[in-house]
Amino acid sequence: MFAQQVAAAQPLLIGLLLLWTSYGKLANPEEAEKTALPKLVGEKRAKPAYRAIGIIEAALALALLSPPAWTAEVLAATALGLGFTGYLIYAKVVVPEASCGCAGKSAKPVGYRSIGRALLLTATAAVALTTTQGWWSAGPATFILIAEAAAFIALSPELDRYWLLPLRRLRVRLSHPLAGTASTTVPLAATERRVILSPAYRAVTGLLRSDVRDYWDEEDWRFVSYTARYDGRSATAVFAVPHSDSESVRVAVVDETSGQTLYRPALLSMAS
Numbered sequence: 001m002f003a004q005q006v007a008a009a010q011p012l013l014i015g016l017l018l019l020w021t022s023y024g025k026l027a028n029p030e031e032a033e034k035t036a037l038p039k040l041v042g043e044k045r046a047k048p049a050y051r052a053i054g055i056i057e058a059a060l061a062l063a064l065l066s067p068p069a070w071t072a073e074v075l076a077a078t079a080l081g082l083g084f085t086g087y088l089i090y091a092k093v094v095v096p097e098a099s100c101g102c103a104g105k106s107a108k109p110v111g112y113r114s115i116g117r118a119l120l121l122t123a124t125a126a127v128a129l130t131t132t133q134g135w136w137s138a139g140p141a142t143f144i145l146i147a148e149a150a151a152f153i154a155l156s157p158e159l160d161r162y163w164l165l166p167l168r169r170l171r172v173r174l175s176h177p178l179a180g181t182a183s184t185t186v187p188l189a190a191t192e193r194r195v196i197l198s199p200a201y202r203a204v205t206g207l208l209r210s211d212v213r214d215y216w217d218e219e220d221w222r223f224v225s226y227t228a229r230y231d232g233r234s235a236t237a238v239f240a241v242p243h244s245d246s247e248s249v250r251v252a253v254v255d256e257t258s259g260q261t262l263y264r265p266a267l268l269s270m271a272s
Contacts, residue, residue: 024104025054081122
């Protein structure tokens with residue numbers, strides 16, 4: 001009985017999730033250019049296709065949230081989840097620098113978290129296929145959706161700035177990486193944390209493909225390098241981290257072969 005109620009509750013979560021993702025697509029259609037859609041359907045058709053997906057998601061969400069409960073709606077949600085999963089795998093393999101575009105603005109390329117979210121959507125829709133009841137009859141089983149929603153949030157890179165980044169900042173404040181350091185040499189962990197919290201890091205985080213690869217000190221600066229990818233080209237992101245707080249962290253993305261500067265974001269002059 002309880003399992004049937006849990007299954008009946010799933011369309012509520014799926015409907016709310018699809019409303020969120022559809023809003024992102026309809027409110028920011030220009031994000032289509034950053035996805036794999038131009039490669040898949042052509043540049044001219046990418047934006048209309050992106051909008052069309054948003055409209056389909058919104059229509060399906062409203063159908064799932066409104067009575068009566070139809071098996072066809074859940075079947076459509078299952079097919080949509082499978083379609084999303086296939087598309088994201090295609091994007092990761094064929095256009096690895098492309099963003100997900102799943103919920104609007106995001107500079108991060110398709111990763112395993114986004115694919116995992118699509119698989120979770122498919123799984124919840126498949127569970128909902130086992131009942132013909134509406135979510136409004138699920139009773140206490142709807143509280144199960146809190147844990148499922150937390151899983152969706154953890155798998156959504158678009159929401160990192162609301163929970164993951166604040167947690168990282170809290171960890172830095174609590175750990176005090178420079179406390180008790182007698183030497184003038186700054187620990188690499190402290191430098192890495194300072195980079196992660198900087199506007200420079202947020203400006204290029206979607207381009208990075210590794211953790212710290214190398215670092216060195218020159219006069220009043222420490223330089224930290226990461227493997228990166230820019231417009232399909234192998235590159236290196238080099239962060240310049242000042243030893244003092246009078247300067248802000250800077251970053252430049254350079255071509256791996258020629259050393260040519262490919263990208264240098266214009267950041268506000270502020271201490272990191």
